[in-house]
Amino acid sequence: MNADKQISELVYQSCFMLDKLDFAGYLELCAPGFRYRIVAYSPELRKDMVWQEIDKEELKHHFELVPKHVRDKSSVARFPTLYSISYSEDGKRATAFSGLQVFKTRLDGGETKLFGVCRMHDVIELDTGRPRLLSREIRMETRQLGTGSQIPF
């Protein structure tokens, strides 16, 4: 399989893992030094805000806590669209830039609504046998998320 296809599968798989609430599967796709960040520009504050910034250990802990908390059991589906892939000169890293649409389907009745729109910027390591996520930054377009989400996008 060529690198573009592997990277593309990694991006789509990572979203699907979170849709399935397969947190262990998601973490499997992340390198040990993985960092996850959600940012949003606030026109109210006229600056960027960080809404989540955690490393792999902290994300693992967060995932462990999710089932212990009360949450909306509606299903969430992430639909990435991979715009571009580029490679470092030494070929050890790639960056993937995607759009991401997230939809929520209500458990009771099945109504689906757009939940959020964002951009996704991934850095991927390529020199350890299989591509893995080194970092993911979600840049939110949508800033009004209703009751919010305990599970990252």
Added chain:
Amino acid sequence: MPRTSAEWGEGPKLPVTHYVDSRIYTEEEIHREEIEKIFNKVWLIACHESEIPDAFDYRTFLHPSGRSLIVMRGEDRTVRSFYNTCSHRGNTLLQEPAGNAKRITCVFHHWAYDAKGNCVNIPREDAGYGARLCKANVGLREVRTSLAYGGFVWVNIDDRGEPLADFIGSAFEDLEVELSHPMEVFHYHQAIVETNYKLWHDTNRELYHDYMHYHNRLTGLSQKGYFDRVYHTYPNGHVQLDSMEIQYQAYKGKQRSLSWPGATKACHKLIDIFPGTTFILRAPSVRVDTMTPLGANKLLIEFRGLGLKADTPEERAERLKEHNALWGPFGLNLHEDLLANEMQTRAMRDGVEPVYVLHAREENSTTHDEIGMRQYYAEWGRRMGRAPHDPFGKRIAAAA
């Protein structure tokens, strides 16, 4: 035992101060009256002064009346507020939620205003109006504005209402030291939720619902001193809860290192201001919730997270991280509260047989006592001229 329809419809065998009729949460008639009798008469937070640090900086604010307001810092550093409405044809003046404008110019016909609300330009004024109308008489509608209690910008669209200091009284006495340090908003987000504003504020006024929060069960509810906290009530419907030390290590395996000046390391303090503002100090950050009801069953909540202006980048990052873990849009606790309120509204929304909602716990005003809500509804009834337990029954005298 399950109850029959007749039994279900009977009021609880409790003092009438200890329950409310759910229609106060669901009826549009009540909502419209609340805007007129409560929100149009009280002081509300529009923004924080750190959002408009420089001369000519502005923020817009959607007042519950439906009016958009401009909050602007003048060249003289004074913060003033105006209706965001052109005196000419009623157009919205400023579209962006924040910015900097030496002149507020209406895009429609280029009437312009300065930061003191004076009209300073009417294109072809003499040709069109002659002596019949002059700039001096078409300034913006100014709104009473005060900067207080932690650098927040408070507004009141009622020109005849009491001063802010009289409205608040001594409700902030327990946070006076902590709020004396210059603060800065580092987090802002809005949530529009399908609920009534009072249900949201109820949640901020009682800690009995700590049973819902896994985090709070571990770090508070099961800890020494939790049940010793006492609610203190103040005139005009405000309430404050004594502080306690949160045992963060029970949840995260470690205690936090950063605190807040004037507060103990893991301090938690809570102040609720009638009709819907909440200040929470959960070291190391401060959270302030404000709200704009959009209908009986629709609510806009604005969430602000604050740190200190003097924060180092490392301190700010720590406050941010701790804030976001619980209270950000991707945090674990805030979602629980908002979800519970939507579920309440789903159960009692308009058209459904009303239920009686209990505020009846009495525990010597301590942590799980529901005195905060009883005091709220006493004030609500006074202002509305309606009995919360029987809102469509005999009217009671409303406050002037």
